[in-house]
Amino acid sequence: xxxxxxxxxxxxxxxxxxxxxxxxxxxxxxxxxxxxxxxxxxxxxxxxxxxxxxxxxxxxxxxxxxxxxxxxxxxxxxxxxxxxxxxxxxxxxxxxxxxxxxxxxxxxxxxxxxxxxxxxxxxxxxxxxxxxxxxxxxxxxxxxxxxxxxxxxxxxxxxxxxxxxxxxxxxxxxxxxxxxxxxxxxxxxxxxxxxxxxxxxxxxxxxxxxxxxxxxxxxxxxxxxxxxxxxxxxxxxxxxxxxxxxxxxxxxxxxxxxxxxxxxxxxxxxxxxxxxxxxxxxxxxxxxxxxxxxxxxxxxxxxxxxxxxxxxxxxxxxxxxxxxxxxxxxxxxxx
Amino acid sequence: xxxxxxxxxxxxxxxxxxxxxxxxxxxxxxxxxxxxxxxxxxxxxxxxxxxxxxxxxxxxxxxxxxxxxxxxxxxxxxxxxxxxxxxxxxxxxxxxxxxxxxxxxxxxxxxxxxxxxxxxxxxxxxxxxxxxxxxxxxxxxxxxxxxxxxxxxxxxxxxxxxxxxxxxxxxxxxxxxxxxxxxxxxxxxxxxxxxxxxxxxxxxxxxxxxxxxxxxxxxxxxxxxxxxxxxxxxxxxxxxxxxxxxxxxxxxxxxxxxxxxxxxxxxxxxxxxxxxxxxxxxxxxxxxxxxxxxxxxxxxxxxx
Numbered sequence: 001x002x003x004x005x006x007x008x009x010x011x012x013x014x015x016x017x018x019x020x021x022x023x024x025x026x027x028x029x030x031x032x033x034x035x036x037x038x039x040x041x042x043x044x045x046x047x048x049x050x051x052x053x054x055x056x057x058x059x060x061x062x063x064x065x066x067x068x069x070x071x072x073x074x075x076x077x078x079x080x081x082x083x084x085x086x087x088x089x090x091x092x093x094x095x096x097x098x099x100x101x102x103x104x105x106x107x108x109x110x111x112x113x114x115x116x117x118x119x120x121x122x123x124x125x126x127x128x129x130x131x132x133x134x135x136x137x138x139x140x141x142x143x144x145x146x147x148x149x150x151x152x153x154x155x156x157x158x159x160x161x162x163x164x165x166x167x168x169x170x171x172x173x174x175x176x177x178x179x180x181x182x183x184x185x186x187x188x189x190x191x192x193x194x195x196x197x198x199x200x201x202x203x204x205x206x207x208x209x210x211x212x213x214x215x216x217x218x219x220x221x222x223x224x225x226x227x228x229x230x231x232x233x234x235x236x237x238x239x240x241x242x243x244x245x246x247x248x249x250x251x252x253x254x255x256x257x258x259x260x261x262x263x264x265x266x267x268x269x270x271x272x273x274x275x276x277x278x279x280x281x282x283x284x285x286x287x288x289x290x291x292x293x294x295x296x297x298x299x300x301x302x303x304x305x306x307x308x309x310x311x312x313x314x315x316x317x318x319x320x321x322x323x324x325x326x327x328x329x330x331x332x333x334x335x
Numbered sequence: 336x337x338x339x340x341x342x343x344x345x346x347x348x349x350x351x352x353x354x355x356x357x358x359x360x361x362x363x364x365x366x367x368x369x370x371x372x373x374x375x376x377x378x379x380x381x382x383x384x385x386x387x388x389x390x391x392x393x394x395x396x397x398x399x400x401x402x403x404x405x406x407x408x409x410x411x412x413x414x415x416x417x418x419x420x421x422x423x424x425x426x427x428x429x430x431x432x433x434x435x436x437x438x439x440x441x442x443x444x445x446x447x448x449x450x451x452x453x454x455x456x457x458x459x460x461x462x463x464x465x466x467x468x469x470x471x472x473x474x475x476x477x478x479x480x481x482x483x484x485x486x487x488x489x490x491x492x493x494x495x496x497x498x499x500x501x502x503x504x505x506x507x508x509x510x511x512x513x514x515x516x517x518x519x520x521x522x523x524x525x526x527x528x529x530x531x532x533x534x535x536x537x538x539x540x541x542x543x544x545x546x547x548x549x550x551x552x553x554x555x556x557x558x559x560x561x562x563x564x565x566x567x568x569x570x571x572x573x574x575x576x577x578x579x580x581x582x583x584x585x586x587x588x589x590x591x592x593x594x595x596x597x598x599x600x601x602x603x604x605x606x607x608x609x610x611x612x613x614x615x616x617x618x619x620x621x622x623x624x625x626x627x628x629x630x631x632x633x634x635x636x637x638x639x
Contacts, residue, residue, distance in 0.1 A: 018444050159348055172617070176616050176620075177579065177580075177592070191606070192373075273462070275465055290468075293472075302476065306473055310466075313460065313461045317460035
């Protein structure tokens, strides 16, 4: 203990000084924040509005459905994460099962959340808070993924016109701020689509996020495409496969497997970016926090609400980042 | 032997590109015709004439003279200058904080290392928008009113902003600048840490055996080599900072996007405002990546 202290904190005179300065800073901050937390902060604003912050105005009698969705999600992700570490025989049996279960449970979860067909329907205007944030981030990623694969393949294409178009799209979107793209989605989409197609505010926001996210995901996928050795394509050509088959059967599966950590990273950043929807009158986590703060009895409780909401964001982002770091190792070793 | 046209690669290359061009043109024509019809129904005619008419709204931060009787074009220019001001200062501050935290992440002082890790993991994993709200509403709103400011040496702090001698900055500007810089600094810190770690351990040892002190080793031996890996991702962070500066509207700082948004609300000119925003941010992005590329060329290894 003593030698650890001497080695890590007090090995030279300036390190001793640094340690003391750090300790002083920590002491100041901890006492200041602690004092605020224990004596001044009034957490009833969070306690009263907890349901609102987590699920928006989702009917209280139906919240069991969300718990079920959560359980399905945790189970599925858990099994998928454990799979690479299983014995080969078990793994081989699990893989087709998982491939079938994923789409099936997505449909099931959507049905559980939205209702209809035997369940009480819950309109999108009642979804909010953390629930909406998670849904929007997830749906935008799932929808943007196929588009991003097309863009990435197009950018690598030997056909110049296709390559120019895909490069142009990706660079255009990446040069613009997300808030501008969301503005465009809210204001321009109704103008450039036929008047009969009425997209509501939420759908327009999701459309904007998909167009935005596809460009960034495409760059991640492109990295994966470039990481596939040339020998793979050449070997497939020698076997007589044509270009589309080489792409679908040989290159893309290897490319996508290597970029899963990067895709998780992009999901984390999209998850944080959904907070921008609050600027367009949508009640996701940040939006609902602002509407809670607008209630007259909770005026001025900014610190409490924003700290709580920040903690929620942090838990999700941090957990995802750690999980993807652990995922990176087995993926790397398999290749 | 005559080859079937379906096996001819030149045919497929031509056909594939023609198909893509036709699809894109058809899509554009569809969107364009809808736009034309919808605009006619709303009775709006495209054109940038509105830029010359009187703006009629006031702007909080005016680095160049502005009155509400000035034109929209001038108001947008004020917004642009405000954006540039926060981007320029933000890049400087974010680099300063980011490099310090990045080096602190590798310090041999355990406590400092943990503090730097705490900084990075907290700021990186929460949305910037939320941090801006926090800075503005939870920090600056708590300061005393303008009449009775806090005084600390030459610096006075109040709800209205900071004042240091002659220099005065609004609280909106300061909240945005701090939020933006501290958030970006967390990412820059990781870039810097990665760059320093990419320099082989032997370089440290060699410098030490030449009798250089740790500070000198870092400054003269390690950082110049680390710059090669640091500069390209650092440029990306600068671009992100420039784009994220458009969140100014959240704290009420009148940057380019905020002024454009007000212009749109008053005139209803969606298409024109969108074009202006896109062109400006694209040129800004282009300018920043150009500067970064120039700088990058100067730090890269010159090969024989």
